[in-house]
Amino acid sequence: MASQDKANPDAAHDIRKGQIVEFMSREAFRARFRARYYDPAFRKEDAAIDRLEGIAWDAYCQARKAPVTEKAGAGAADPDYDLSVEWRQARDAVRDAGRRHDDPDGPPRVLLVIGAARNDFSCPGEVSKSWRLANVARARMEAMGTTVDTLDLSLLTSDPERYIHPCKACVSTAMPLCHWPCSCYPNHALGQVNDWMNEIYPRWVAAHGILIVTPTYWYQAASPLKLMMDRLVCADGGNPDPSSTHGKTVAEAKALELKGWDYPKHLAGRVYGVIVHGDVAGVESVRRALCDWLGWMGLIDAGPDARLDRFIGYYKPYATSHRALDEDAGVQREAENAGAAVAEAVKLRREGKLPAVGRDLVPPRPK
Numbered sequence: 001m002a003s004q005d006k007a008n009p010d011a012a013h014d015i016r017k018g019q020i021v022e023f024m025s026r027e028a029f030r031a032r033f034r035a036r037y038y039d040p041a042f043r044k045e046d047a048a049i050d051r052l053e054g055i056a057w058d059a060y061c062q063a064r065k066a067p068v069t070e071k072a073g074a075g076a077a078d079p080d081y082d083l084s085v086e087w088r089q090a091r092d093a094v095r096d097a098g099r100r101h102d103d104p105d106g107p108p109r110v111l112l113v114i115g116a117a118r119n120d121f122s123c124p125g126e127v128s129k130s131w132r133l134a135n136v137a138r139a140r141m142e143a144m145g146t147t148v149d150t151l152d153l154s155l156l157t158s159d160p161e162r163y164i165h166p167c168k169a170c171v172s173t174a175m176p177l178c179h180w181p182c183s184c185y186p187n188h189a190l191g192q193v194n195d196w197m198n199e200i201y202p203r204w205v206a207a208h209g210i211l212i213v214t215p216t217y218w219y220q221a222a223s224p225l226k227l228m229m230d231r232l233v234c235a236d237g238g239n240p241d242p243s244s245t246h247g248k249t250v251a252e253a254k255a256l257e258l259k260g261w262d263y264p265k266h267l268a269g270r271v272y273g274v275i276v277h278g279d280v281a282g283v284e285s286v287r288r289a290l291c292d293w294l295g296w297m298g299l300i301d302a303g304p305d306a307r308l309d310r311f312i313g314y315y316k317p318y319a320t321s322h323r324a325l326d327e328d329a330g331v332q333r334e335a336e337n338a339g340a341a342v343a344e345a346v347k348l349r350r351e352g353k354l355p356a357v358g359r360d361l362v363p364p365r366p367k
Contacts, residue, residue, distance in 0.1 A: 012255035029057055033191075056191060065187045072243040081243035090181045090198040091240070097202035107147040108346045111207035112138055115214030115225030119154040128154065129312060129325050133275055134213040136332050137339030141211075146343040149203055153224035161194045167230035171237070175261050175367075176245055177253035180238030182231055197231045204235070209271040209346040210299065211306070211339060216278035216286050229293060236297045237263035237367070263366045268298025269356060271349055273306030273342040275335055279321065283309035300356050302345035305337045 024032075033053045042049065059067070066084035073079050100106055116128035131152065138148045155162055165185050171178040185195035204210070214225050221229070239245065245253040272294045276287040287309040295301065310331045313324030325331070348354035 077244035093202040097205035110209040121158040133335040140339040141343040164227040174253035176239040176256040216282040219282035265298035271345040306341035
C-alpha cells in the first residue's frame, strides 16, 4: 500500500476535513477569556480586561499563532520562510544541549524524571512517594559522580501558568508535519502559552541517561508524565526544519513523507531506567509500557536492576502509605540500585563499552 501511495501523485492532497469547521462564537470566547479573571479583585480592571479580550479575539480570528517571526535564513529548505522566533530559540537550546551531551570532557548527566502529580504545595499538602524514591536514587547516582538534573513534573499542579499542552498528533497526518522541537506551541492565537516543553526538550537532549520514577494512576502513567511522553513524539522521527513544510502545510508534509522519510531518532543512544510503584494493581503494565516507549525511541536499557515495579502498602490505607514506605527498606534499596545501574550504564556507554545491539541494522519498516 505504501508503494502504491508513493506512486500516486494525488495521495499528498488526500486531506480529510469536517470535524471542526467554525470559529468559536464571540460570546463563548469572551466567557472563556474572562474566566481567568473571576476573582472579584479584578473587577476594578474590567475595562482593561475588555480591551485585552478584544485583542485576544482579533488574534484568534486572524490565527496569529506566531506573531513574531524572522527569515529562516541559510541552511533552511526555504531561507525566505517566516520562522517563529520562539521556535528558533527552542531549536537553538536543543542544539546547545546536544553539544553538551557530545562533549567527552563534560560530566556524566542523568535526567531524573518524577512523574507524580502531587506535592506538598498542591491540594494534597503532602509529598509524593515518587519524589521520595527519586531522592534515594539521586543520592546514589551523585555519590557515583553523576550530575543529576531533577525534572519534577508535579510543578504542573502547583505552579501558576505552567503547562504542558497536549500533543495535537501532527505526526498522524504526516511525520514531517511534526517538527523537532515541537512547533505547535506557543500558539498565541489560542492563548496556548507558557509551554514547559521548550525547557524540557533540551534537558532530555543534554542527558546521557534517563531515570523515570512514577506512580500508577488507574492502570496508567500519571497524567503529567503522559503529557510529556506524548509531546516527545517529535523526538522520534520529527522534522528539524519547519520551512520544509512552510509551517503546517499538510499537502507539503504528506508529499515529503511519501517521497521517503528517514524518521530520525533524536534521543537514540541514551540509557534508561524506570521505577514504577503502586498500591493495588497496574505496576507491571505501566513499567512495560514505559520501557517499550523508551526502547522504541532508541534508548538503551540499563539492565534488569534499572527496571523496577513494586507495590508499596499493598491494599493498605492511603493514609498510611508513607509509613509503609518508611518500613519497606527493600524497595528503598531497590530504588537506590536502579539509580546505580543507570549511572554505571552511562559511564560504560560513554566509554564505548555498552554498545547498542543492532545499531547498524537497517529497519525494513522505519517509523
